[in-house]
Amino acid sequence: QGPLVESGGGSVQAGGSLRLSCRPSEYRGSNNCLGWFRQAPGKQREAVAAIVTDERTTYYHDSVKGRFTITQDGTEDTVHLQMDNLKPDDTAVYYCAARWSRTHCGGDSSWYFYWGQGTQVTVSS
Numbered sequence: 442q443g444p445l446v447e448s449g450g451g452s453v454q455a456g457g458s459l460r461l462s463c464r465p466s467e468y469r470g471s472n473n474c475l476g477w478f479r480q481a482p483g484k485q486r487e488a489v490a491a492i493v494t495d496e497r498t499t500y501y502h503d504s505v506k507g508r509f510t511i512t513q514d515g516t517e518d519t520v521h522l523q524m525d526n527l528k529p530d531d532t533a534v535y536y537c538a539a540r541w542s543r544t545h546c547g548g549d550s551s552w553y554f555y556w557g558q559g560t561q562v563t564v565s566s
Contacts (some may be wrong), residue, residue, distance in 0.1 A: 442466050442535060443466060443555075443556075443557065443558060444465065444466055444467075444554055444555040445463055445464070445465060445466060445475075445537045445538075445539055445556065445557040446463065446464050446465075446466050446557070447461065447462065447463050447535075447536075447537045447557040447558060447559070447560050448461070448462045448463075448468065449461035449462050449522075449560060450534055450535065450560035450561055450562050451561075451562070451563070452562075452565065453527055453538065453561040453563075453564055453565075454564070454565050454566075455527060455528055455529055455564055455565065455566050456526060456527065456528050457564070458523070458525045459526065459527065459540075459562060460521055460523050460524065460559060461477065461521065461524070461535055461537070462514075462519055462520070462521050462522075462560075463477070463504060463519070463520050463525060463539075463557060464517070464519040464520070464564040465539065466516050468518070468557075469518065469541050470541070470551040471494060471495040471541075471542050472493055472494060472542075472543040473492075473493070473494050473497055473518075473539060473540070473542065473543070474491055474492070474493055474494055474539060474540045474541075474542060474546035475491065475492055475494060475518075475520045475537065475538070475539045475543075475547070475551070476487075476488065476489070476490060476491030476492070476500070476511075476537070476538050476539070476546065476547075476553060477490050477491070477494070477511070477522050477535055477537055477538070478535070478536045478538055478550055478553075479531075479533035479535045479536065479562070480534050480536070480566055481521075481530075481532060483497055483535040484533075485511055485546075485549075486536075486550060487504075487523070487544065487550030488500075488502050488544035488547070488549075488550065489493045489501075489502055489504065489505055489509065489535065490505060490509055490511040490515075490522060491546050491547060492506050492511045492512070492513060492520055492546070493543045493546050494513050494518060494520065494528075495513070495516075495545060496548075497512075497513060498546065499537065500546060500547045500548060502548060504530075504563070505524075507514075508524065508525050508526045508527075509522060509523065509524050509525070510522070510523045510525075511523075516558035520537075522535075522564070527533070527562075527564045528564060529557070529564050529565065529566045530564075531562060531564050532562060532563050532564050533559065533560050534559040534561055534562075535559065535560050535561075536557055536559045536560075537556070538550065538553035538556050538557070539553055539554075539555040540543065540551060540553050540554055540557075542553075554562065
């Protein structure tokens with residue numbers, strides 16, 4: 442088992458919703474940064490959203506603001522990415538990523554040192 446456990450994803454029609462979840466595979470304390478990145482075929486990986494656990498500071502890429510919501514599950518270490526009003530351009534492999542710190546919790550992938558295996562999200566028109 443890797444450092445992060447992902448779940449969710451799948452296929453949906455445009456305008457639909459999906460939810461992704463991610464948690465560390467072992468306890469890592471509080472105030473950690475967990476984020477989601479995505480990569481579509483032939484495109485570079487791009488940031489989607491991130492959250493500092495317990496503090497609940499969030500970051501969103503402009504392309505998903507108002508449609509995606511990242512939350513922490515109560516006092517658990519699990520974070521959820523609720524994706525609403527999905528568009529075909531959202532089709533990609535989504536990766537959970539983490540750094541065991543509250544700093545640099547944004548869209549720069551170079552600050553994330555732990556990655557999940559990726560989960561496919563497909564949005565059809």
